Amino acid sequence: MGVLERSHLTIIQEVAREGSLTAAGMRLNLTQPALSHSIRKIEQQLGVKIWRREGRSLVLTQAGEWLLALANRLLPQFELAESRLEQFANGGRGTLRIGMECHPCYQWLLKVVSPYLERWPKVDVDVRQKFQFGGIGALFSNEIDILVTPDPLYKPGLKFTPVFDYELVLAVGPEHPLRNAKFVLPEQLVDETLITYPVPSERLDIYTQFLQPAGIAPRQQKQIETTDIMLVMVAHGRGVAALPRWLVKEYSARFKLHPIKLGKKGIAKQIFLGHRETDEDIHYLRDFIEFAASPR
Incomplete structure (x- = not known):
């Protein structure tokens, strides 16, 4: 042989x-x-x-x-090894590969990536959507270097750093009867069409932290990949969506959206950046995480 x-x-x-x-x-x-x-x-x-x-x-x-x-x-590990050796040879040159498990986080990421690239002129950034990689498995197999996620899965060899706090709210359109409500209760969504990203319901906080504990399900669920299309649908009364408050506020003037607190106490969330512990000594990766976590 x-x-x-x-x-x-x-x-x-x-x-x-x-x-x-x-x-x-x-x-x-x-x-x-x-x-x-x-x-x-x-x-x-x-x-x-x-x-x-x-x-x-x-x-x-x-x-x-x-x-x-x-x-x-094995092949992703060969590619990583070659990339790392090139970085050692060139002193801080390389590509930071970021995997996104958080659909609405692109707008937040843009605000981090732009000044980061100015700080690291020899480093490129490659962003991959969820369907292009396997989440936690992609970190272990070296397909990505950083995982952006609101739902960290703590495993040996991985480290997750919280970098951004936000509140999950219900976004409704200008004609929706709940538009002026201070908060919404689960039973008020029984007759609603809930518009979500194409993510399993067991990974959607609107289900796990709000609807399911109350034994409630919406009348219908529609899955939409693109944030802009989702917000257009909400603005035209075709459904409601659970999104970060900062995102709803950012688009509120353009789409005439109203953010409503989910329950009396609301739902607090965080965005985490996950990376391999063995990459702690890569300066530009560590700097990206520290920069993302710093207040702006």
Whole structure:
């Protein structure tokens, strides 16, 4: 049996990701015949069948599936190692990869990223949305360096820093009967259409901290990915939404929105930045967290 090489894992991952030799070849800067030759050579070197043909498609064998899982674990770590070595060589140069689990946090993040980039002219920032990575798992697998989340999951090897306090409120439109209410109770949302981000209800505070403890469910739930579209829907009376008070205030003039306290006591929340403890010595990462947590 031959030696398993990094290039083997890269080819296996790209063929599985793209679903065709033509598309994978383009990603790998190889022609289709050259990629086909590489695939045969890999199987000969390793002494095991990695793919089987089903019509025009290549399907991974059991050995291929295992190698794909290995590639998905190891390749991001190779990329991270190379990036870190480049940073050491260039003195503070690199890319800070941020994963966002907090949909309405983009406006807040913009206010942090802009001055941060001025502070670190050799550092780039890459922001990934939730569907592009696996949250906590992405931190462990080195796909991202910082996780922005309102719901930290404390695990050994990870550290979460609270950087921003906010209140979750109910946003309603200018014609909504609750628009002048001081607060809203769960039972008042029984006949409402609740507009949310595409997040499971068990991870939405409006459900876990407000509706479910009272045994209440809204008449309907609509999921919308984009904050602006969500607020337009609310402003035109198509539903209500639970959002940070600062975000509702920021958009209130543009969309004629009204923020209402959820319950008599309200719902207090925090935004956390999670990172790997092993990255504590990366100056520009530590500075981003400290800068994000500092009052402005």
